[in-house]
Amino acid sequence: MKRFRGIGAIALAGVAALALAGCQQGSASGGGGEGDGPITLEFQSLSDQPTTQAAVKEIVDQWNTDNPDVQVSIVQGGWDGAYDKLITQFTGGTAPDIIHFEASSIVSFAQDGYLADLNDLVAPDLKSDISQGIWDSVTQDGKIIAYPSTLQSYMVFANADLLAQAGVEVPSGDSMTWDQFEEIAKATTTPEHYGVGWGLKSPTATVMSMALGFDGGFFEGGGADASIDVGDGELAVPGRIHDMAYADKSIDPTSLTQSGSDVLASFYGGKVAMTVQGSFQATNMAKDAPEGLNWVALPPIAGTAGAVQAANPQTYSINVDSPHVQESADFLNFFMSGDNLAKIAYADALIPSSGEARAAVEKLAGDDQAWKQVLASGEGLEGPPFLKVSKYQEWKDTVATPALQQYLADQISKDQLATQLTDGWADVNG
């Protein structure tokens, strides 16, 4: 009996050890870095548009040819569920060496200590070529946690034929005020179609970004001591969207519960005259828009504080547990060089962070109408206060998103929205 118990215990321990060993395999930089052979860096890229994937692959292939000792292998991911994937990878110790993500979401991984400090690793030329405001958006407690690569702005795309039908001229100026936008929306709303389709299934990012146009910063201070202030400036954007949907009836209320790409289908089908989308959709439109759809990009929307939006760049970070932090930084310095970054930004219809890359993109873009507006909207990008706030991600997912969804579905009043956002912050940060 005793002997058998002993055997059982040994067998149990053996199985447990095997299982644990299994979990350990495939940690950062799976390609053996111990020997003399070339080291392999895992690069998890989220770029999911085919043209961008091709651009990333081209750059990586170039690097691999030039550097036989440091090979980079691309692990293709997607934006959907990227956060969940990364948190599992980091916790399980299987995160890749180089991590592609975006500033507002990568912050929490920096707080948890998973990202390498890049202060001494970023190439000096690159550092001085990117504005301090953008560096601020990827700086956490004095540490640079990521290379900021490309930035997205929200743009209005319009069906020029439907605008002409309604007798509206395509606005030209440097920017377009919210009032102008609302008027065009009203003018183009007919019994057959709405003026605007706006995919606000996840409304927080859009609202937080565009609120800067009304000086609506939401947060004061940073870290764990940040305080929230929801006033007129903060409520201006959701308030205007709400009134357009329910007072003017110029926004399709169904679209407010859909994703951006769902609404794009309505735009292609001529069911809405305008749609507000991330600038990257310009690439998709150029590729997918049905023959004969005469689409144009309108000037950036300006609030009382100008055409300001949040700079929330895409980022490339390095896993602090990677055995090859230096090599990863070398690769990223190459990856972020002017021409390479320009290729990626151009493929994605996003605004590159560095001056050199922006000049290169301007050259690539030439006279393209949509690109002119994309670059114009890039002028107004500012580092938003929320990137400094420790519990922003938590507040966004559990408080702001449901509260804004309720308000945009006309379920609660503006005052209730303000109360929910403020009290929710007290709950989350308390």
Added chain:
Amino acid sequence: MTVIDTPAAPTPSKKPAKRIGARVRAQRKEAIALVIPALLPIIVFSAIPLISGVALGFTDATLARNAETNFVGLDNFVALGGDTRFWGSFGIGLVWAGSVAGLTLISAMGLALLLNSDLKLKSLTRILALIPWAMPPVVIAIVWRMIYNPNSGPLNGTLEFFGIPGVNWLGDFSTALPAVIVVGVWSGIPQTTVLLLAGMQSIAPEQHEAAAVDGAGAVRRFWHVTLPALRPVIIAVTALDFIWQFNSFGLIYVLTEGGPGGQTMIPPLFTYLEAFRNREIGYASAMGNVLVLAILVILSVYLVNQFRQNRKVRA
């Protein structure tokens, strides 16, 4: 383990006990050796994770790198007691699991009765009825998201064909939870149908014949013969459905992600957000513990009630 106990039982006197004891011991060894390989995966993949999950609920564990984990006693549970968002989600979970289990039973009963009657192409219809069972929850959710699509879905297309304005099924606050419940029922029907059908086929046809001879119509035969005979199956199936649905995750995660505005935020989704968005794995484990306890309490009330009724019937 019962296998081991049976031969040990007859030990009438002391002297033979020793001889038999040696044999019994050998048999026990054999039994243990046979049981261990089967038991190991259960211990490694079920028991250990379960115990560590329960234990995590009493700590302040987070998902941070090299995080220090401290034992905090009941702090998590005290905080949970005052967490109105969690209890709101708990309420939604009860509505969801209760209505899915109830409606599944009713629909599956109808389908089982239909399949049990002498229809043509019986084997074909039985196979057709099983199809939702063969589909993974994520696929079911994606299919239904297409059906519910407010712009291009076939459901709204049909409504609009008859001149009824379309509904934003998953986006509207009043229809989101009912729409999700319908999907839950649809995916749960086959399993329940099969179990009910098996139960119906075990009822002796003589009972039905006897009732028919006594002049009972179809409805009365169902009420007085089929239903009482099916009772244990119904209890077991509904209880299991309730537990499964209360813990279901994939279906709603893909359909609505808990939206709009938290209308379909069932407890497993809420716990998931706490664990992986907020990285508070200790607090999230405490939620998990509370959910397990809640299910146990609800089920024990239900089962005790059933046993009492059974005893009354027998007495």
